[in-house]
Amino acid sequence: MSHAPAPAPAHPAPTPVVELWNATKAYPGGVHALRGVNLTVDAGELLAVVGPSGSGKSTMLHVMGTLDKPTSGTVRIAGHEVSALSDNRLSALRARHIGFVFQHFHLAAGRDAVDNVADGLLYAGVPLRERRARARAALARVRLDHRGSHRPHQLSGGEKQRVAIARALVGEPLLLLADEPTGALDTASGEIVMELLHELNAMGTTICVITHDNEIANSLPRRVRFKDGEIVADERPDSREDGVTS
Template sequence: MTPAPVIELRDATKSYPGGVHALRGVNLTVHQGELVAVVGPSGSGKSTMLHVMGTLDKPTTGTVRIAGYDVSQLSDSRLSALRARHIGFVFQHFHLAAGRDAVDNVADGLLYAGVSLRERRTRAREALAKVRLEHRYSHTPSELSGGEKQRVAIARALVGDPTLLLADEPTGALDTASGEIVMELLHELNASGTTICVITHDSEIAASLPRRVRFKDGEIVSDSRPIFPTEEAGS
C-alpha cells in the first residue's frame, strides 16, 4: 500500500518581476516516511522550492497540497495553523535566541500551540533528548558548538511533532564532523517515522539519502525514486 502524500506539487511555477522564473512547471510528490534530498547549484530554484513546500510562499500558478490541504484554498490564519501543526523548519544559521537556554529556545517552537509554559518546557526537554542533548538543557547558544546549536534547532523543529521536516542546508555552517552528526541524526529521525526533505547543494550529502531530486534552472531534471503504481494509474 502506497503511503499518504505529504507534499504534492502539480505544475507549480513561481515567477518574479523582470521575467525571472524560479520554478517552471514542477511536479513532485513526497510520501509519508520518505527522506529526500532536493539538490542543485545556487540559483537552481531550491530555495524557492523550500518556501513553496513550507507554505512560506505561494506558487504563481499550479497546485500545492501539504498534508492533503490545498494551500491556495486556505486563509492566512489557517495557513499559519497548517504550518504550525504540520511543518518543522531547520535553517543553515540556526536562528536561536542568544540569551535563552536550550530548553527555552526549543520551547519557543510551541509558542502558538496553545499549551502552558510548563508543558512547553517538558516537551522541549523530550525533544532535546531525541537529539542527544540532555546534558545541554541549561546552556545558551554562546556555550554550544555549531553542531550542538543545529541539534537545538532540529529539536525546536520537532517539538510540535510535525508531519514534515524541511532542512535548508543543515550542515552548511558546520565542520565536517559536526555535519556528519547532524546527518546521522536526520537518518535516525526518519527511521522513527519523520518525513524529511533536505535542501542542499552538496552532492555527497545528496548521495547519502535514499531519494535525490535534482534541480536546474527551476526544473526537476532527475528524480531517483521510481513511480508508485497508483501514481502511474492516476497520471
C-alpha cells in the first residue's frame, strides 16, 4: 500500500531585524517623544524614517539602535528583546548587529582612514592585524581603498562620510542606521553617499536612514513618516500609502 509523501516542512519566516510593539518614550515634564509606535523592519530593507524636528525620529534612532530603552512597549533587535538584556549583553548586541553613521562623521583626527575604520571592531575582541585587514576590505567596499593612509583633514566631506560608513560596516552588522548622512555635505557629495547606500543595500545590508529631507526620503523604497511621536504613514512602492495607527 503506497502512501503519499509527507509534505515538506515549511521554512520558518526569517526573524525581523527590528520589531517595535506599542513602544513609548516619555521624559520628565510630560514630554512624549514616542507614542505607541509599531514598526517591523525585515532583513534587506532600505527605508527612511522621516519627519520634521521634534517629530520623534531621533528618539526612534536611539531606540532602534538600543542606545535608549523605551518607557513601555517591546523592542526586539534580531529577535532579542532589549528590555531583557543587561547593559553588557546590550552592548554586545549593539556591537554585533548594529552599525551607526552620523551627520558629523566622528572620525579621530590623529588616525588614518584604516585605523578609523578598524576602531569599529575595538569591542569585538578582534586582533589588531585582523582589524586592519578587515578595515581595508571595508574601505574597498566604499571605493576608498586608495585613501587608507590619509587622515581626516586630508579627506573631503564626502570621503569622511564614506570612511564613517566603512567603519559602521566593518563588523558586518545586520542593521545600518544612518542619521542625516548627507546633512553636512554638498549636493554632489550627498548624492554619492546615497548612491553608495543603495549599492550596499543591494548587496544585502538592511539600512534605515533617519532624515528630515523629503527628497532623500522619497528616493528610498519605504518611507516611515513621523509626526508628534507617532507614525502617520508607512509608504511602500506596492501601496501608495499605508496608514499606520499608533
